[in-house]
Amino acid sequence: MGIRSAFTPMSSVNIDPTPIRYDPTGSLQEYVVPAGCSKILVECVAAKGYGTTGGGGRVACELKVKPKQRLFIYAGSVPVSREIPIYNASDIRTSAEGVTDAASLANRLVVAGAAGSQGAGNGNTPGAAGGGLIGADASNAGCSGGGKGGTQSNGGSGGTDIPWTSQNVASGAVGSLGLGGPGAAHSAVGGAGGSGWYGGGGGAAGYTKKAGNYGAGGGGGSSYTHPDLCSKVEHTQGYNNGDGYVIITPLKK
Numbered sequence: 001m002g003i004r005s006a007f008t009p010m011s012s013v014n015i016d017p018t019p020i021r022y023d024p025t026g027s028l029q030e031y032v033v034p035a036g037c038s039k040i041l042v043e044c045v046a047a048k049g050y051g052t053t054g055g056g057g058r059v060a061c062e063l064k065v066k067p068k069q070r071l072f073i074y075a076g077s078v079p080v081s082r083e084i085p086i087y088n089a090s091d092i093r094t095s096a097e098g099v100t101d102a103a104s105l106a107n108r109l110v111v112a113g114a115a116g117s118q119g120a121g122n123g124n125t126p127g128a129a130g131g132g133l134i135g136a137d138a139s140n141a142g143c144s145g146g147g148k149g150g151t152q153s154n155g156g157s158g159g160t161d162i163p164w165t166s167q168n169v170a171s172g173a174v175g176s177l178g179l180g181g182p183g184a185a186h187s188a189v190g191g192a193g194g195s196g197w198y199g200g201g202g203g204a205a206g207y208t209k210k211a212g213n214y215g216a217g218g219g220g221g222s223s224y225t226h227p228d229l230c231s232k233v234e235h236t237q238g239y240n241n242g243d244g245y246v247i248i249t250p251l252k253k
Contacts, residue, residue, distance in 0.1 A: 018070050024245075049088065059233070088187055116219050125138070143206050156181070167207065167208045188215035
């Protein structure tokens with residue numbers, strides 16, 4: 001009788017292909033790659049912004065992983081404040097110092113960019129859609145400029161004043177790595193930018209003596225996939241009109 005090896009060949013490891021869904025909890029959630037698994041299928045979907053907005057972005061891809069590797073998942077939720085940005089993107093990362101900690105943000109592998117929030121004045125101005133390599137720009141509202149979308153290397157610029165007679169306008173803030181810029185608070189309120197790989201800019205807000213108050217929406221956040229670890233990448237801008245989620249499916253190959 002021959003001697004049996006103490007090691008199980010990689011090809012014989014039984015990998016459960018059942019998808020695992022992560023919904024918002026307000027904190028990072030852990031995923032441990034199954035033994036024998038070297039690639040996972042990812043669907044990463046971001047949340048929309050506050051109020052009437054474009055949808056959150058979607059990223060689908062295959063991600064190279066290591067067996068028993070620890071990954072950390074964040075599923076973004078719809079903001080509860082118009083002008084104050086939150087991390088409403090969804091992502092997969094390799095460290096868990098904190099959701100918006102700079103070191104942890106730099107270790108994201110897949111990010112779905114979120115939508116900007118709605119601006120408010122005499123009427124409401126929608127926030128821009130999130131997702132894609134460059135998030136969407138928000139529309140201008142009267143004398144107040146909409147926030148710009150985040151890109152692969154910079155946050156979107158904040159909305160500024162649009163030339164108008166007898167106006168007084170406060171500018172929105174620029175987005176940053178991870179977070180959107182705050183919306184301006186004035187006689188009207190600008191919407192915050194959506195979060196993402198880089199966040200969108202906040203909307204401007206102000207008034208004109210003849211036409212009243214205007215608050216513009218925030219720009220959309222950008223999506224991202226790691227250039228060496230991700231393949232078969234699909235980006236969809238403005239995909240989701242609710243809370244974000246992440247679905248991971250272990251692959252046998």
